Amino acid sequence: MAELLSDAEVTDALTGLPEWRREGAMIVRTVELPTFPDAITVVDRVAEVAEARNHHPDIDIRWRTLTFRCSTHSEGGITDLDVSLAREIDRLAAS
Structure with a gap:
C-alpha cells in the first residue's frame, strides 16, 4: 500500500x-x-497508463479542456502514486 505524503x-x-x-x-x-x-x-493514452498501473485519475472532459484529479482514494489523500501519475500525464499531454 502507498503511504500518504506529508504536506x-x-x-x-x-x-x-x-x-x-x-x-x-x-x-x-x-x-x-x-x-x-x-x-x-x-485521455486514451492516460487511460492505458492508468490501467497498466492500476491507479486511475478522475478525468473531466469539456470539449477541448481536460481536468485530471489524482488522489489515492484507498489512502485518503496524495501518495507517490499520484505524483508519478501526474508526471506521466504531463508527458502525455505534451506529446
Missing part, C-alpha cells in the same frame, strides 16, 4: 509539477488541447 512532501513534489495544484486531498491539472479529438487521444 511538505506534497509541496516539494508540486515544485516539479508546475501545472499542478493541490485541492484538498488531491492534485489537479487542467489541460487545453487544440481540438476535441486531440483531447480524447490524450
Whole structure:
C-alpha cells in the first residue's frame, strides 16, 4: 500500500509539477488541447497508463479542456502514486 505524503512532501513534489495544484486531498491539472479529438487521444493514452498501473485519475472532459484529479482514494489523500501519475500525464499531454 502507498503511504500518504506529508504536506511538505506534497509541496516539494508540486515544485516539479508546475501545472499542478493541490485541492484538498488531491492534485489537479487542467489541460487545453487544440481540438476535441486531440483531447480524447490524450485521455486514451492516460487511460492505458492508468490501467497498466492500476491507479486511475478522475478525468473531466469539456470539449477541448481536460481536468485530471489524482488522489489515492484507498489512502485518503496524495501518495507517490499520484505524483508519478501526474508526471506521466504531463508527458502525455505534451506529446
